[in-house]
Amino acid sequence: MANDSSFLFAGIRFDKKFGTDIARFQKKDTDNSLAKIQSVIEDEENKETIEAVSAKKRKRKKTSSEAVDGFSVFRSSTSKSNKEVKVDDNEDESIRLKKEQNKQLERDAIFRKNHNIHVSGYNVPSALQSFDELNTRYKCPSYLLRNLAELGFREPTPIQRQAIPVLLQDRECFACAPTGSGKTLAFVCPMLMKLKAHAKGGVRAVIICHSRELSGQTYRECKKLAKGEKFRIKLMTKSLLRNADFSKFSCDVLISTPLRLRLAIKKKKVDLSRVEYLVLDESDKLFEPGLFTQIDSIIKACTNPSIIRSLFSATLPDFVEDRARELMHDAVRVIVGRKNMASETIKQKLVFTGSEEGKLIAIRQSFAESLNPPVLIFVQSKERAKELYGELAFDNIRVDVIHSDLSQDERENAVDNFRAGKTWVLIATDVVARGMDFKGINCVINYDFPDSASAYIHRIGRSGRAGRSGEAITFYTEEDIPFLRNVANLMASSGCEVPSWLTELQKKKWKKHRPNRDSISTKPVVEKENSTKPDL
Numbered sequence: 001m002a003n004d005s006s007f008l009f010a011g012i013r014f015d016k017k018f019g020t021d022i023a024r025f026q027k028k029d030t031d032n033s034l035a036k037i038q039s040v041i042e043d044e045e046n047k048e049t050i051e052a053v054s055a056k057k058r059k060r061k062k063t064s065s066e067a068v069d070g071f072s073v074f075r076s077s078t079s080k081s082n083k084e085v086k087v088d089d090n091e092d093e094s095i096r097l098k099k100e101q102n103k104q105l106e107r108d109a110i111f112r113k114n115h116n117i118h119v120s121g122y123n124v125p126s127a128l129q130s131f132d133e134l135n136t137r138y139k140c141p142s143y144l145l146r147n148l149a150e151l152g153f154r155e156p157t158p159i160q161r162q163a164i165p166v167l168l169q170d171r172e173c174f175a176c177a178p179t180g181s182g183k184t185l186a187f188v189c190p191m192l193m194k195l196k197a198h199a200k201g202g203v204r205a206v207i208i209c210h211s212r213e214l215s216g217q218t219y220r221e222c223k224k225l226a227k228g229e230k231f232r233i234k235l236m237t238k239s240l241l242r243n244a245d246f247s248k249f250s251c252d253v254l255i256s257t258p259l260r261l262r263l264a265i266k267k268k269k270v271d272l273s274r275v276e277y278l279v280l281d282e283s284d285k286l287f288e289p290g291l292f293t294q295i296d297s298i299i300k301a302c303t304n305p306s307i308i309r310s311l312f313s314a315t316l317p318d319f320v321e322d323r324a325r326e327l328m329h330d331a332v333r334v335i336v337g338r339k340n341m342a343s344e345t346i347k348q349k350l351v352f353t354g355s356e357e358g359k360l361i362a363i364r365q366s367f368a369e370s371l372n373p374p375v376l377i378f379v380q381s382k383e384r385a386k387e388l389y390g391e392l393a394f395d396n397i398r399v400d401v402i403h404s405d406l407s408q409d410e411r412e413n414a415v416d417n418f419r420a421g422k423t424w425v426l427i428a429t430d431v432v433a434r435g436m437d438f439k440g441i442n443c444v445i446n447y448d449f450p451d452s453a454s455a456y457i458h459r460i461g462r463s464g465r466a467g468r469s470g471e472a473i474t475f476y477t478e479e480d481i482p483f484l485r486n487v488a489n490l491m492a493s494s495g496c497e498v499p500s501w502l503t504e505l506q507k508k509k510w511k512k513h514r515p516n517r518d519s520i521s522t523k524p525v526v527e528k529e530n531s532t533k534p535d536l
């Protein structure tokens with residue numbers, strides 16, 4: 001197999017200008033120029049606080065200089081009573097404190113700017129300079145620091161730098177950061193720190209993930225981070241749901257899909273009234289109409305008035321922000337980079353294949369010329385996943401398929417074999433488009449054009465994770481052309497070069513674009529019904 005994964009051939013190829021690989025997690029130099037400080041401060045909502053402090057400071061400065069000019073008040077302490085000295089000392093101290101506070105705000109703003117972190121909310125805690133600060137600022141237990149080191153996490157990622165202190169200071173939080181930028185640790189680490197140690201008494205923390213695969217992955221990540229401390233971390237499996245006695249159920253962290261937890265609330269009367277932390281991962285997916293009723297009943301069941309809720313995703317549409325504002329109290333909004341942006345470490349290409357048949361020819365040709373696994377291929381429905389699998393399974397490449405028609409075991413095996421490198425090419429529906437952390441995917445192929453901007457961002461975000469580089473190729477046919485401009489815009493905003501004709505195309509509202517495509521199969525085609533909502 002060739003090492004080069006830039007294997008897609010005919011069509012248009014738009015490479016991103018890389019320079020050095022985007023070191024998303026790396027610290028940049030600090031520029032202390034006054035102009036930069038000013039512009040940074042203006043970026044922040046802390047501006048109001050800063051202005052208020054500065055105004056007071058100016059007022060005080062004026063007063064003090066007048067006093068000094070007129071009476072040398074601060075210099076001639078001997079001529080004053082003790083009380084006067086005390087008042088002066090207090091005022092001095094308060095000015096010094098304000099000055100220090102102001103300087104800290106400036107330092108915070110510069111640091112955030114250097115890490116592309118944008119915050120809104122009052123008194124937002126300073127971002128973490130390093131994982132050591134977890135200990136110096138928040139007395140992080142040694143097991144957790146040890147686990148971070150063992151996992152090879154040397155520096156916090158931008159979302160971790162900001163979201164961790166926010167949650168540790170008991171503030172609710174809604175956060176948007178690029179795919180693969182370490183959001184899981186950003187909510188698991190403060191949760192474990194706040195829970196401190198195992199304690200009896202119901203469910204203490206809940207993490208909701210939209211799919212079983214993601215729940216399983218998050219469960220394993222939690223276990224890794226909690227290693228060495230006797231937390232009870234549970235995954236809501238089918239068997240737990242069926243067999244557990246929820247009247248006596250107690251665990252520190254419960255990880256579940258919305259449906260299973262809702263069933264546990266309704267049928268098994270699981271008690272969530274003592275939940276102290278609730279995380280909604282992939283929150284925009286959870287707030288979509290299909291899942292919202294379930295999420296709503298979970299939120300309502302978590303009745304603890306001092307609960308800390310947080311929402312995380314790589315895409316944060318306005319309707320989710322609105323929901324978050326309705327739901328949360330005194331929340332901090334954290335955005336890394338820009339909202340709804342594809343990861344900058346992914347080289348993105350568009351390839352015109354003419355027809356459905358053209359896609360199959362193109363993919364076969366490219367695999368014959370060079371295949372650099374692991375490669376993940378997305379199609380728009382489980383029927384098409386089966387069809388493509390039926391075609392590629394006999395092409396002498398190690399290919400597998402994952403979709404919702406498979407049993408839980410089959411789905412797990414498909415994921416495990418792909419992770420272990422036994423499968424080179426995994427054909428998938430959007431069931432694994434979000435959240436799944438397949439390390440080192442070299443290339444994502446959108447065999448079928450994604451149906452929305454968020455689908456595009458999450459699908460291609462399976463590569464280019466944790467600062468690594470990756471590649472994404474999107475096939476398009478005539479039917480997809482009305483939505484090309486949307487992809488072009490996403491590509492441009494994440495740093496890829498896009499020819500001007502693409503950005504001049506008309507923009508069309510891009511949602512639920514799943515046209516009735518010709519069968520992938522080279523075998524005789526049976527006419528299919530027009531369907532806009534295929535099963536995944």
Ligand SMILES: Nc1ncnc2c1ncn2[C@@H]1O[C@H](COP(=O)(O)OP(=O)(O)OP(=O)(O)O)[C@@H](O)[C@H]1O
Pocket residue numbers: 152153154155156157160177178179180181182183184185313314434435436437439461465466
């Ligand atoms: N501080 C860190 N340093 C290095 N690697 C890290 C760090 N934090 C997390 N990672 C690794 O980065 C990868 C991506 O993390 P994670 O799955 O949490 O991303 P994410 O932001 O949730 O992505 P998505 O939006 O796709 O769900 C994982 O393999 C994780 O182990």
